[in-house]
Amino acid sequence: MEQAKQIDVKKLKVSKKVFNPGPARSRTGNVINFLFLCLVGFFMVFPLIFIVSNAFKPMDELFMFPQKMLVRNPTLSNFTSISILMSSSWVPFSRYIFNTLFVTIVATFFHILLASLAAYVLEKREFPGRNFMSQIIVLSLMFTPAVTGIPNYIIQSKLGMIDTYWVLIIPYIGSSMGLYLMKQFMSSSIPNTLLEAARIDGASELRIFTRIVMPLVKPAWLTMLMTSVQSMWGMTGNTVIFSEAKKPLNYALSQIGTGGVARQGAAAAVTLIMIIPPLLVFILSQSRILDTMASSGIKE
């Protein structure tokens, strides 16, 4: 009898490690839930495993029948072939890296600064036009760059921005997702009384913004940092950039992938290189991002 009890306690401990304990939970339900998630998780990572494996496959394994999913004799030849392909182009490889870094850093910095400033005013001050602006921002979440591509191209070409770095940078600064998340996060994490107290003490609005608000919304601007790095890193700009010297890294690399069957391995290696940085940033900042997302809901 006593032994049986002990075992039960042990089992309970194990299940507590994997599951969130709570009433109204049956163990079978928990197990089914976990197995189901593993199955779905497999569907999700399967193509990614395929990329990793292909990136390390030697030529003969890439064209083997039947195809094996996992690599047998891993090699770095696909990665070295990228650098060979890259060194034959007349623009040095470091130039593409500089382009991407420059565009990403400038756009991220100004996006976080200007969108936060606007979010602060929109959330914490009352002025005519505030509600109108807030509603437009929610609506504009749907109008992603993919949808507004053509009319945007017309505007950018009228402004003479085509084929400059600015065409990649400036539109991103004004993207609405970052501002929206920041604004929602401010509404839930900054008490109005704190701001009033600071105003009574005679702090200027800019001072309140830089000294009180920004340190408090760190999770939100880390989230903006992540989404910004993600989208700037993944940007090819292939419809707006034409000179080789201004192309971002992703554009240059994606040209390798279009080289056909013979470059299959190199294409997989390129894809792997493109996936890793955003994924790493996400893994490192996941808990901050989820903190920010907690306030992302649209309030009626």
Added chain:
Amino acid sequence: MATLTKANRKEIKRQDRKLLKKSFKRNWDCYVYMAPYGIIFFAFTVLPVLASIVLSFTYYNILEAPTFIGLDNYRSLLATDDVFITALKNTLMIAVITGPVGYLMSIMFAWFINELSPKVRAVMVTIMYAPSISGGAYAIWKLMFSNDSYGWANSLLLSVGIISEPIQFLTDVNWMIWIAIIITIWMSLGTGFLSNVAGFRTIDRSQYEAGYVEGIRNRWQELWFITLPSMRPQLMFSAVMSITQAFTVGDVTTQLFGIPSTDYAAHTILNHITDYGTTRFEMGYACAIATVLFAMMVACNQIIQRMLRKVGQ
């Protein structure tokens, strides 16, 4: 209210205007702080939508000034452009399947994940979210579904003996749209999914305790009566995300099937816009297509938001 005289109403209006003026004056600095972001936002997000509506009534090829042609663009869209009708069908087909499926997945998986302990949860969230941040990773599906026997899917089916000849996944009109749908679903757990995960996490636990006292017996009742109603804001946000994703499939089809795809079998509205905008430079026409897309998305959003207000009732 009804007893207000005309003079009274005028007086109220005048006072309102006075208050508004005062408020403008008192809060002028708000506009200064808003301006840098606001100008860029208007120029590259709002203006494109407005410009697109205006230009849709014109003939415009960028080089010459636009000429007003009334409803001609819309007329030819509906009456003579068979490819547009195909694109419309394909887009709706993809949207009707991937939108609801992706949306339900983002709620369901977030809910399932919420049942896990924090560490396992973090790993699962990363796995589920990975496809949507991997950007161009869907190019890998091209290898998996490649037309020859070296493609992974063909290779598997051939070696098991289900088929005797490789299936032309990327050029067979019966397969193409389904492959686009699978990939879109694969990528559908994005920002909206994260919002739901966070939403489940923030629900006040004392609500559940109260619920158990009231007689809630299992996780399903808990979900419908407590969980979902208290995360309605997140549900609304992720609905917007799902709609956006479902209607703007275009990159995937370009990458896998090219423009134009075989028999336009996977041609979407977004592909049609790109086709007219960047290769034919018929901007007016491209803008008319874009306007139709905007209208569809906004209308769909209105309907979904109205439905979501009924959750838990």
